[in-house]
Amino acid sequence: MLAVYRGLRENYEYRLRYDEGGKFFIKEMELKRNYREIISNGNTSVRIKRNPWLRRHLSLTGLYYHLSRYGEDLLRPTSTGIVIVLLSTLFWFIQSNPTQEPSLSHITGFIQIEKLHSMAKSF
16 A cells, blocks of 8 residues: 555656646655554565554654654744744743853752863862
8 A cells, every 4th residue: 555655646746737746746755654564474474563652642753743744834844943942942032041150059059060160160
């Protein structure tokens, strides 16, 4: 089935019908994300197995789908970028002194690290 979608996509792209080719590209990638081939009985037979939820949604292909619909959607990456900028701006605003260099002893709780940091600055 994957080869059929790939052949249809390549045919549409060859004829410069990229919108239709993009639809077949999405279907081809959905097959790759949802199913996998398993070789059994020493290379004699191939089984098709549905991927588990975690692999379908949190793999690289799954994240590629959720973040940009395999590069075919412009709204998803734009909205993701806006959310990242807004969250980082919000995080910057809630800091008590955002322009100050962060203290390693505050983060780790070790005073010795701060002493090593100040010694390194003196060199």
